Amino acid sequence: MRVKLTVQKFNPELDSKPYDRDYFVEAGREMTVLTALLKIKAEIDGTLTFRASCRAAICGSCLMQINGSQKLACKVSIREEMEHHGKITIGPMANMPVIKDMVVRMDPFWEKIRAVTPYVLSSGEKAVPTAALKDLHETLQNADGCIMCGACLSACASYGVSHGFLGPAALAKAYRFQADPRDEQHVARLEGLQKPDGIWDCVRCNFCVQVCPKDVKPMEQIIRLRRLSIGAGFDNSVEARHITEFVKVVGHEGRLNETLLPIRMTWGHLKKMLRIIPLGIKMFFHGKTPFPFKKVPGGDEVRAIFKSRGKAE
């Protein structure tokens, strides 16, 4: 079938802004977007610029936006994409500075990876039995499956508004080493991740889970890091208290109470508390502050569930 690919082109040395160009290719049943781009470059437009190497979803080079989502061009079939969207639009990955066409600067990505100490730190004195390494891939929850394509950072909602955020790939990498039985930097690395731009900047939007071509589920690795942090005693920030106080409120009341949680979360954090008071007053006058000690039916059963998990106050 003859397929139209609408590709965003941009050469900052010649163009004032990005523009779209349509290319037509004869696509076979199994043709991938990458194969089509290689064909266009060889036969129609030698200036078309993109990164690619392995053609087998291993090297992670050819990440780009295909029909608005972050995808590996070598993993996406033209036919399936046409069936799904009825068109093919291609552009550079989102949230990254463009060098030319689909080629973006990846240094912001690599800087974040470097910031999490992405290697095993060990004095070599602690003996780790071989048995502990037998099912390492399972122990690491597939966090070692990352091919560093950048799909998650490029799709990340939080990074989209706050470029300081370490982002899903780097934090999944942090978990990969945090969970490694040979690593001895557990507390130091976790401490670093408590800083602004660390694990607590994740908004749990699930974009990274959705777009990861290797099912690394970065958001779930971030959640594991949060759980490890609370367990290691980093539990008094407003961020950590969002989890611990939420559990206490629901464990006691059976439901979340939106009046009680903000007060308990910000208890002892005066600046944050002062921020919410004006909104709390406005909400009160709009009938949006539920009575904080409302008895709800079914509370006894819910408390019994929390008690069985050792989470009763």
Place this chain on the structure above:
Amino acid sequence: MKYAYYPGCAAKGAAPELHQSVVKVVGRLGIEIVELTAFNCCGAGVISEADPDLAYMLNARTLATAEKLQLNVMTVCGTCQGVLGGANKVLQKDEALRARINKALKETTGLEYHGTVEVKHLQWILVKDFGVDELEKFITRPLTELSIAPFYGCYILRPSDATGFDDWENPVSLEKLIRAVGAQPVAYDGRTQCCGFPVLLEKEQIALGMVGKHVGEAKKKGGDAMVTPCPLCHMSLDIYQERAGKKLQKEEGTDQKLDMPILHLPQLLGLAMGFTPDELGMKRHLVPTAPLIAKIE
């Protein structure tokens, strides 16, 4: 058509206008609901951060209660749908997990879940089970003057293996409902993005950045109001909109204010069915809805 109605904490707490408008709208449509009055929180993805099994037990309790009534669950919150619906899919598929959760649930509450219940958001019920054509028959005041920006939020779309109704890349159900009430859907990038609610208190600047970006974009594209299937998105977009607008003004150096009314899905439907704004609890919003009402009256 009968469902076990799971209101969720927000509709019974800080967003009572959602519960109020749900009851009005489903009543008029003849959809029968049995309210799960002794319901518990779904965990909102927060309880599972502390203890995944605890979150499964809470959701298994809800599902087992609906199963006893032999009814499928109707949710009215995008987050509840993602979390309760997602837990349901895992409990249905993973028998070992279900057995472990059931054992603990039986010991504490006497309940057991056998995996026979479906969890559906009101939005999905209207589009699929009830039908858009049928819904159109109940529209007595078509909102033809309005352009409405759909805001899906995260959990009703992603991860798609936990939701599986709309296409996460290009969802259409909210647009279908907006057209059904006679209004025009606004096309804009923010419709499938995050509202920032989960970090409102701890990382307010990130959340404000998101609210400002999406509401600002919807406004630029001509939206008169936004509609959302999630009361948590509603809280973020409504309660924090003024602050987000100020942040945007500062960053962009404009004096353009953000003043976009945010509607819960059943409020939009209710307006088009002829209910009064008061009956739909629209006075409870922080962003005034009066200019929008004036436009349709």
